[in-house]
Amino acid sequence: MKSIAIYNNKGGCGKSTSVINLAYEFSANNKVLVIDTDGQSNTSRFFADDPKNGLERVLLGESEELNAESTRYDNISIITATAAINNAVGTFGGFSEKKQVQIAESIVNANGEYDYVIVDLPPAMNVVTEHIVGACDFVFVPVELGTFSIQGIPKVTSVIAKCKAQFGGAFINKFDKKNSADITLLKTFAEFLGNKALTTAIPYSKVIKNSISYKTTAREYMGWTNAGKAFGQLADEIGERIGE
Numbered sequence: 001m002k003s004i005a006i007y008n009n010k011g012g013c014g015k016s017t018s019v020i021n022l023a024y025e026f027s028a029n030n031k032v033l034v035i036d037t038d039g040q041s042n043t044s045r046f047f048a049d050d051p052k053n054g055l056e057r058v059l060l061g062e063s064e065e066l067n068a069e070s071t072r073y074d075n076i077s078i079i080t081a082t083a084a085i086n087n088a089v090g091t092f093g094g095f096s097e098k099k100q101v102q103i104a105e106s107i108v109n110a111n112g113e114y115d116y117v118i119v120d121l122p123p124a125m126n127v128v129t130e131h132i133v134g135a136c137d138f139v140f141v142p143v144e145l146g147t148f149s150i151q152g153i154p155k156v157t158s159v160i161a162k163c164k165a166q167f168g169g170a171f172i173n174k175f176d177k178k179n180s181a182d183i184t185l186l187k188t189f190a191e192f193l194g195n196k197a198l199t200t201a202i203p204y205s206k207v208i209k210n211s212i213s214y215k216t217t218a219r220e221y222m223g224w225t226n227a228g229k230a231f232g233q234l235a236d237e238i239g240e241r242i243g244e
């Protein structure tokens with residue numbers, strides 16, 4: 001089992017989009033569990049028609065079960081989150097450190113029933129998300145190219161270190177190959193991150209944006225396009241990095 005968290009402290013850089021599409025790509029040959037920890041429920045709504053407080057119940061010990069729901073995808077299950085997760089943060093924060101670690105690990109390990117566990121996160125960390133990230137094997141960071149976002153990467157990696165998690169690498173999302181500034185920033189990104197820069201860049205594309213509105217992944221929507229294939233490439237690269 002491999003567990004991966006997708007994190008960046010910036011909203012809108014593509015965390016949820018990446019979680020949804022990576023889960024789909026990995027599910028071709030693997031059993032995948034998606035854990036949504038964001039009270040905005042974007043990923044939960046993609047996979048479940050009516051998201052419940054799945055994560056909250058396991059966090060607070062209200063359920064012995066993992067509370068994973070099956071989805072319309074045979075190989076993907078999800079633990080959903082709703083806004084109620086924010087109420088659970090205080091209670092969870094009152095538990096001993098040992099208990100917090102133990103609960104987070106049991107959620108992420110998921111009884112060993114899955115090949116991949118993929119965690120979606122809100123931009124701002126809290127005691128719950130810190131422990132969930134800490135229980136993951138690796139954290140990958142989507143970056144929307146920009147001078148400020150590249151300068152912000154050390155802040156992101158310091159948050160990952162604070163969670164006692166391992167930074168697996170960063171990848172570019174919303175890459176615009178027609179924009180010369182993006183070409184320059186791509187080089188800066190690669191130099192800045194060295195071997196932590198993934199080579200796959202996810203293009204800025206209507207295929208990716210619109211697919212989510214139709215409740216499909218980019219590959220299901222237009223798998224013959226470059227954008228439709230991009231997350232497959234990313235999943236392969238991540239799989240290789242973390243040693244499939």
Ligand SMILES: Nc1ncnc2c1ncn2[C@@H]1O[C@H](COP(=O)(O)OP(=O)(O)O)[C@@H](O)[C@H]1O
Pocket residue numbers: 010011012013014015016017018042173174175202203204205206208209210212
């Ligand atoms: N590669 C892409 N091309 C076009 N639109 C994208 C791409 N990635 C994400 N988006 C869009 O950007 C917005 C923010 O993405 P989202 O995954 O919700 O970010 P986050 O979870 O980090 O807040 C959404 O409207 C999404 O459809």
Ligand SMILES: [Mg+2]
Pocket residue numbers: 015016017038042121
């Ligand atoms: Mg999101």
